[in-house]
Amino acid sequence: LTGNGRTNDQAALAALVAQLGAAYAKDRRPRVIYCPPGEYLIADATTVWASGVSLKGAGAGATRFVLANPGARNAVVALARYNEQLDGAAAERPLSDCMFASFEVDGARVELPKYDTHAKALDLQYMVRPMFRELHIHDTAATGLGCDHLQDGTIQGVIADRCGRLNSGREPGGAGIGIGVGGWGPIERLDIIDCIATGNARHGIFVELQQGKKHRPRGIKILGCHCVDNRYGISDWGAEGLLVASCILCENHEIGFDVSADSVAGVAGHGGTLSECLIDGNGRDGVTIGNTRGPYTVRANRISYNGRHGYYQHNSKDDPTPAREIVIEANDIWKNGIDGVHLGAPTIDASIVHNRIRNNGRRVPGNVSRGGPGVSYTPNGLCDAEAHWPVDAHKGKTLLVAGMTAIVASNREQELHLLPCRPGAPTAWERHPPSERTPYLLRDEASRVRAGIALAAPVSGAWIRGNRVWDNQDRCTQTHALWTAEGVSCEDCRIED
Numbered sequence: 001l002t003g004n005g006r007t008n009d010q011a012a013l014a015a016l017v018a019q020l021g022a023a024y025a026k027d028r029r030p031r032v033i034y035c036p037p038g039e040y041l042i043a044d045a046t047t048v049w050a051s052g053v054s055l056k057g058a059g060a061g062a063t064r065f066v067l068a069n070p071g072a073r074n075a076v077v078a079l080a081r082y083n084e085q086l087d088g089a090a091a092e093r094p095l096s097d098c099m100f101a102s103f104e105v106d107g108a109r110v111e112l113p114k115y116d117t118h119a120k121a122l123d124l125q126y127m128v129r130p131m132f133r134e135l136h137i138h139d140t141a142a143t144g145l146g147c148d149h150l151q152d153g154t155i156q157g158v159i160a161d162r163c164g165r166l167n168s169g170r171e172p173g174g175a176g177i178g179i180g181v182g183g184w185g186p187i188e189r190l191d192i193i194d195c196i197a198t199g200n201a202r203h204g205i206f207v208e209l210q211q212g213k214k215h216r217p218r219g220i221k222i223l224g225c226h227c228v229d230n231r232y233g234i235s236d237w238g239a240e241g242l243l244v245a246s247c248i249l250c251e252n253h254e255i256g257f258d259v260s261a262d263s264v265a266g267v268a269g270h271g272g273t274l275s276e277c278l279i280d281g282n283g284r285d286g287v288t289i290g291n292t293r294g295p296y297t298v299r300a301n302r303i304s305y306n307g308r309h310g311y312y313q314h315n316s317k318d319d320p321t322p323a324r325e326i327v328i329e330a331n332d333i334w335k336n337g338i339d340g341v342h343l344g345a346p347t348i349d350a351s352i353v354h355n356r357i358r359n360n361g362r363r364v365p366g367n368v369s370r371g372g373p374g375v376s377y378t379p380n381g382l383c384d385a386e387a388h389w390p391v392d393a394h395k396g397k398t399l400l401v402a403g404m405t406a407i408v409a410s411n412r413e414q415e416l417h418l419l420p421c422r423p424g425a426p427t428a429w430e431r432h433p434p435s436e437r438t439p440y441l442l443r444d445e446a447s448r449v450r451a452g453i454a455l456a457a458p459v460s461g462a463w464i465r466g467n468r469v470w471d472n473q474d475r476c477t478q479t480h481a482l483w484t485a486e487g488v489s490c491e492d493c494r495i496e497d
Contacts, residue, residue, distance in 0.1 A: 003038025005066065013040075014047040021050020030054060030097045037062040042079055044072040048087055049080040049124060051096040057103030060136035060159070067121070067140070068109035076116050078123040079105055083148075089125040091149070091183055098124075099131040107140030107165070115166045117173040120146040126183055133157055141166040143173045144200070148180030148210060149188065155179075156193045162424040164201025169231050169422060172264055174202035176230065181220065181239055182213025182265075189219045196226045199424025204230040204252070209238025209265045216240035216270055222247065230423050232258045233282070236269030247277045249286075253407065253419050256282040256306070260316055261291035268292040274301060281305045283407045283419050284396065286336065290314040290345055295325035303333045303340075307396025307407065308446070310336040310360065313457070315345040322346035322460070331355045337363040337396040338446055339454040340469070340478075349461040352453060357469045361450020361477040364393035371439025377401075379427040382416040382440060389413055390475055394442050401440040404430050408442070416442075451483035455490065462493040 001009040001016075013033075020031040030052040037058045042065055057063025069075045080100070082089050089095070105121040112119060119141035122132070130153040137144035137160045144163035145155065155177065164174025176197030181188055197204030204227030207220055218241045226248045227233035233249035233256045236242045249256035256279040261268045268291040279286040279301055286306040289296050290313065303310040310333040313323065326347055333340040333355055340357040343350070374385030382399065389411055399406045399418065406418040406428045418428035427433070434440075452469035469481040482497045484490060 001035060001040055003035065003040050005039035005041060007041065008043040009040045010042045010045050010047060013042065017047055017050050017053050020053045024050070024052025028052070032056055035063050035103065039064045039066055041066050041068060042077065043068045043070060044075055044077065046076065046078045046081045046123070049082045049095060049098065051098065054099035055103070056099065056101045059102050060104040060134065063103040065103060065105045066109060067105065067107045069111065073111060074113065076112065076118045077110050078118065078120045081118070081123045083118070083123060083125045091126055094126040094128045095124060095130070096128045098127060099133070100135060101131065101133040104136040105140070106138060110141050112141055112166060115142070115168070115171055117142050119166070120144065122147055125149055125180070128152060135159070138162050139165055143175045143178040146173060146175070146178045149183030150179065150190050151184050151188055153190045154193070155191070155195060158195045160195070160200060161198045162200065167201035169201050174200065175204065175206050176200040177205045178203065179207045180210040181207050181217050182209045182215055184217065186215045186217055187219045188217040190221070192222045192225065194224045197230060198226070198228045200230045201423055202230070203232045203235050206232070206235035206237060207239045207242060208263045209267045211265045213265070216267065227252065229420065236272055237263035238265055238267040239269045240271055242269055242272035244272070244274045245276050249277055249279045249282065251281045251409070253283045253423060255285050255288050257287045259289040259292055259296060261319065262316060271295055273297045273299065275299045277301045279303045279306070281409065283307045283409065285312040286310045288312045288314055289323065289326065290316055291319050292323055293321065294323040295327065296323070297327040297329070298331060299327065299329045301331045303331055303336070305335050307337045307409070309339045309342040311341045313343040313345050313347060320346070322348045324348045326350045328352045329354055333357045334359050335362055335392070336360045338450055340452045342454045342456060343459060344456045346458045347460070347462065350459065352462070352464045352467065354466045357452040357467060359471055359473050359478060360452060361479060362392040363395050363397065363444065363446065363450070364390060365444055365446060365448045367444055368394070368442040369440060372437050375438065375440065376436045377433040377438070379429070379433055380420070381418055381428070384414055387414045398443045399440060400443060402434040402438050449480060449483055450478055451480040452478055453482045454485070455483065455488055456485045458489045459493055460491045462490070462495065464493070464495040466496070
């Protein structure tokens with residue numbers, strides 16, 4: 001491998017991996033490829049990886065792998081590949097004893113006519129004892145580190161930013177770190193520790209049950225990670241008993257932490273725990289849980305400044321199934337746009353206990369529109385010299401101007417601060433900022449109720465006790481401590497208001 005940034009090193013890397021993989025197959029002694037500082041061009045093809053072969057650099061920035069496809073515009077280029085569809089990966093034929101450590105992968109030069117989920121940095125499946133450490137992965141067309149079915153694995157100190165570059169935000173994948181699960185049966189032992197995921201098209205970090213797999217696996221932990229400026233921060237789309245703790249989930253465009261059935265298998269996570277996390281300033285909701293039969297526990301988190309609800313119980317896909325044994329306990333829930341806790345889907349035996357819920361309902365209901373003198377635009381905001389808005393009165397609202405839309409992250413008396421037009425983007429506008437005096441519309445379709453706890457769907461067997469719900473602001477915004485929508489039944493509940 002030359003590492004000069006001009007010579008295509010892919011063929012040499014593939015030959016070396018094949019040679020060392022064959023040696024490992026003979027004597028079962030793992031080998032390590034060390035790449036000293038340099039820029040290694042990997043162009044027009046992907047290396048099929050082999051068991052017992054590790055790749056180690058001199059550190060991110062020093063050792064760089066640059067992915068490109070100038071000679072094969074339809075070619076999906078990744079640094080390493082071993083998957084079920086193309087390479088016969090399976091639990092009976094896993095990759096064993098592979099480590100990827102201390103290098104950078106730049107995927108910005110891969111261009112494709114359409115989005116492909118395999119345009120990753122690492123596209124690997126069915127691994128035993130894999131280690132991913134101290135990697136910087138950025139600007140890939142699809143997910144950055146996208147590996148499935150990892151047994152006895154560790155992902156530690158990985159930085160993934162601006163991945164999913166060709167993902168619209170609604171297509172599969174597009175994550176910083178995306179882990180498919182279910183290939184090893186009822187338990188997959190995997191730790192994701194101290195990773196940072198920023199500006200990724202869909203998820204910062206997610207685990208997803210793969211299509212056709214029978215078991216939601218236990219054994220997965222996500223600890224001490226930062227997920228900022230993604231569409232979703234962390235998502236549980238099909239694990240059993242996922243543990244998420246001590247994570248920072250801030251300023252994601254839609255949701256900080258999500259449990260739903262929007263995965264390829266259409267299955268939500270179950271029996272997980274979210275604890276001691278900072279969930280702040282997300283565009284829509286802080287925590288959303290839906291399409292799960294339960295239980296799920298949300299405990300001891302700070303859930304604040306989110307654009308709509310702090311906690312939102314929901315079901316997508318018109319699923320009428322109630323969630324059982326949801327626990328919302330000992331959280332600090334404050335200054336969210338509408339409700340602190342909003343139960344918008346049926347629940348059975350929920351426990352909402354010992355939370356401190358205050359000063360929610362920051363968003364002022366109703367639409368606002370104006371144009372003309374005093375209206376101007378910046379790359380990330382709007383200024384209206386004649387406005388007198390309460391602080392955060394428009395948090396979470398949709399701004400429409402000049403055929404473009406943006407989400408309000410926060411506001412001051414005469415200024416709106418907007419979320420970027422897509423994760424990782426430098427500006428709030430899909431095109432250039434609108435010209436001065438251009439009319440704008442701030443649209444709000446939410447209810448005028450702004451509650452600490454809102455029961456908007458049938459509740460059975462709930463305990464709602466021991467919560468402190470109050471509003472101590474000069475401008476009180478929380479209209480109710482506890483509110484039950486008209487016609488909503490509460491059967492066999494114990495509720496203290």
